[in-house]
Amino acid sequence: MADTTPSAVTPPKREMSYRRKEWLRAWESMVASRWALVGMLILIIVTFVAIFGPWLAPFDPNRQNIMMRLLEPGTPGREDLTYWLGSDQLGRDVLSRLLYGARVSLLVGVAAIAVGGTLGTILGLISGYYGGRIDDVIMRLGDIQLAFPFILLAIMFLVVLGPGLVNIILVLGIGQWITYARIVRAQTLSLREKEYVEAARALGDSTFSILFRTILPNIIAPLTVIASFNVAGVILSEAALSFLGLGVPPDVPTWGSMLSESRDHLLSNKWWMAVFPGLAIVFTVLAFNIIGDWLRDFLDPRLKENA
Amino acid sequence: MWTFLVRRLWQSIIVLIGVTLISFISLQIGGDPTYLFVSENATTEEIERAREMLGFDRPLHVQYLSYVWNALQGDFGSSLSYRQPAMDVVLEAMPATIELTIFSLVLAIGLSIPLGIYAALKRGKPIDGGIMTFAMLGQSIPNFWMGIMMIMFFGLYLRWFPISGHVPFLEPLFAGEFREAFTNLPQSMYYMIMPALAVGTYTLARNARLVRSSMLEVLQQDYVRTARSKGISERRVIFNHAMRNAWLPVVTMIGLEFGFLLGGVVVVETVFSYPGIGRLTFQAINQRDIPVVQASVIILAVIFILLNLIVDLIYARLDPRVKL
Numbered sequence: 001m002a003d004t005t006p007s008a009v010t011p012p013k014r015e016m017s018y019r020r021k022e023w024l025r026a027w028e029s030m031v032a033s034r035w036a037l038v039g040m041l042i043l044i045i046v047t048f049v050a051i052f053g054p055w056l057a058p059f060d061p062n063r064q065n066i067m068m069r070l071l072e073p074g075t076p077g078r079e080d081l082t083y084w085l086g087s088d089q090l091g092r093d094v095l096s097r098l099l100y101g102a103r104v105s106l107l108v109g110v111a112a113i114a115v116g117g118t119l120g121t122i123l124g125l126i127s128g129y130y131g132g133r134i135d136d137v138i139m140r141l142g143d144i145q146l147a148f149p150f151i152l153l154a155i156m157f158l159v160v161l162g163p164g165l166v167n168i169i170l171v172l173g174i175g176q177w178i179t180y181a182r183i184v185r186a187q188t189l190s191l192r193e194k195e196y197v198e199a200a201r202a203l204g205d206s207t208f209s210i211l212f213r214t215i216l217p218n219i220i221a222p223l224t225v226i227a228s229f230n231v232a233g234v235i236l237s238e239a240a241l242s243f244l245g246l247g248v249p250p251d252v253p254t255w256g257s258m259l260s261e262s263r264d265h266l267l268s269n270k271w272w273m274a275v276f277p278g279l280a281i282v283f284t285v286l287a288f289n290i291i292g293d294w295l296r297d298f299l300d301p302r303l304k305e306n307a
Numbered sequence: 308m309w310t311f312l313v314r315r316l317w318q319s320i321i322v323l324i325g326v327t328l329i330s331f332i333s334l335q336i337g338g339d340p341t342y343l344f345v346s347e348n349a350t351t352e353e354i355e356r357a358r359e360m361l362g363f364d365r366p367l368h369v370q371y372l373s374y375v376w377n378a379l380q381g382d383f384g385s386s387l388s389y390r391q392p393a394m395d396v397v398l399e400a401m402p403a404t405i406e407l408t409i410f411s412l413v414l415a416i417g418l419s420i421p422l423g424i425y426a427a428l429k430r431g432k433p434i435d436g437g438i439m440t441f442a443m444l445g446q447s448i449p450n451f452w453m454g455i456m457m458i459m460f461f462g463l464y465l466r467w468f469p470i471s472g473h474v475p476f477l478e479p480l481f482a483g484e485f486r487e488a489f490t491n492l493p494q495s496m497y498y499m500i501m502p503a504l505a506v507g508t509y510t511l512a513r514n515a516r517l518v519r520s521s522m523l524e525v526l527q528q529d530y531v532r533t534a535r536s537k538g539i540s541e542r543r544v545i546f547n548h549a550m551r552n553a554w555l556p557v558v559t560m561i562g563l564e565f566g567f568l569l570g571g572v573v574v575v576e577t578v579f580s581y582p583g584i585g586r587l588t589f590q591a592i593n594q595r596d597i598p599v600v601q602a603s604v605i606i607l608a609v610i611f612i613l614l615n616l617i618v619d620l621i622y623a624r625l626d627p628r629v630k631l
Contacts, residue, residue, distance in 0.1 A: 143322070148326055148566075149566035149569050150566070151570035152573070153604075155573070156601070160343065160597070161336060240449060240451060243451050244577070245593060259449075266459060274455045274459065278449065278452035281449050282448050282452070285448075289443060289446055290443065
């Protein structure tokens with residue numbers, strides 16, 4: 001087992017250093033673009049909050065306290081606790097709800113893309129590799145879906161299915177598949193004629209292996225770029241659906257539903273209920289958009305948007 | 308031209324069939340749809356009667372065919388809360404939504420083109436950076452939050468614009484009351500400006516970026532260099548040579564933008580209590596008035612498909628490379 005001849009040891013070592021070089025190049029490009037660094041920083045903060053929110057939150061996000069309704073930001077509460085971002089119409093702490101809300105936004109964003117991305121990638125690989133009638137059927141289905149404003153589709157299904165985390169992830173995820181399927185299909189079409197794919201075929205690799213081990217690794221880069229923009233889009237959609245009351249159940253705090261509740265208190269100028277959840281959404285979405293822009297330039301300089 | 312028209316119409320029909328199929332599936336996906344149409348404390352007999360009356364006891368394919376047949380006649384059943392046909396309720400709200408969608412599209416496109424061109428011409432200068440930062444931000448702001456912020460700042464604090472309400476323009480226009488329609492127009496726009504900006508910000512931002520990069524690409528083309536070397540004034544190079552070609556990707560996007568705008572309208576109308584299909588859908592969602600939700604969504608889809616068809620026809624006229 002322990003093969004210590006130099007020739008067997010060297011290649012992995014070279015791969016390590018190549019990888020390290022790539023990471024270094026990524027880091028340098030990120031620092032050079034500055035915006036990307038800001039985006040990354042926001043993303044790290046949001047992820048941290050999403051994971052550790054329950055420990056960071058000063059209050060139970062669902063604890064109602066009628067005595068503490070609609071307090072301005074910075075009002076001290078009992079037990080040395082302060083309502084740093086004020087409280088809502090039921091006396092719940094806005095900051096705590098905001099911290100918990102990061103969870104839903106990020107989870108829905110990432111999970112929906114995982115669902116849509118996986119589904120779309122598999123269908124795209126099949127479509128591009130086999131071509132013919134199966135390709136026709138898959139792509140026409142996609143055309144129909146694209147010819148229909150997505151949010152309407154989501155509304156129609158969620159009204160019947162009712163609110164729920166899994167429902168919203170599935171509906172938003174399935175809404176995204178065609179984006180991935182189209183890209184993967186186009187790439188697969190061109191890759192399947194390449195020599196190394198033919199070589200794999202000649203060596204007797206199974207179709208499964210050719211699709212997932214030979215072709216897929218070569219199309220990860222454009223997929224990553226799309227996924228980053230897509231997470232931003234899905235977070236916006238989730239917020240909109242929560243705003244309409246079609247997101248997760250009411251006892252789960254989300255940024256969208258917080259904004260929905262803030263509507264009734266606009267006239268009495270309870271601005272903090274509307275400003276903070278909105279800013280949270282804007283910063284998170286902005287971070288994903290910036291990272292997407294940077295990834296596009298970094299992974300595929302040909303696509304660079306004439307910057 | 309005719310072949311293109313026929314092919315494009317045929318595609319639209321296929322999509323429409325797809326839309327009815329999807330909306331039919333959405334009804335069935337949660338199990339027996341009868342429960343969506345009866346009150347929560349209905350007795351077993353009442354549910355049974357409703358199931359028979361609504362036809363949910365028939366085989367699925369029969370249900371689908373009758374669903375399509377009814378949909379073709381605009382029959383989506385009676386609204387559960389308005390006690391009149393769901394379609395009538397939706398059609399009443401439709402002109403207001405079309406007004407808002409078109410106005411926000413006009414605002415977004417009208418502002419994005421000069422912004423994008425200006426940024427391209429000032430490439431690398433601070434003003435370019437400023438416009439692009441604004442565009443990046445515009446793509447990250449939820450439209451409904453934008454609406455809420457505008458209500459708070461321009462509506463309640465500065466008191467520049469009304470925070471809700473609507474003055475009809477299309478309704479009198481369709482009724483043949485041209486004088487009334489056009490006297491209403493300035494007021495109508497005044498009431499719509501905040502919701503239209505909220506709906507259109509994303510489109511404005513995305514298009515400004517698109518126009519800029521499209522313009523930058525065109526400015527590097529040989530024919531622009533040739534035009535410049537011939538000594539033609541810069542203004543003419545930009546307006547006569549560059550812009551004509553920078554237009555095409557923008558027109559293509561407009562068709563897709565309609566979908567986005569219509570989706571945005573649903574949410575933003577709610578924020579501004581604007582009496583269109585969006586607010587109606589929101590109310591119907593809360594009252595679980597399924598026929599109205601279905602009719603709204605399908606009408607919005609039909610509007611979207613029709614507008615897309617029109618955009619494609621315009622595109623075919625603009626770009627001689629599209630075979631007519």
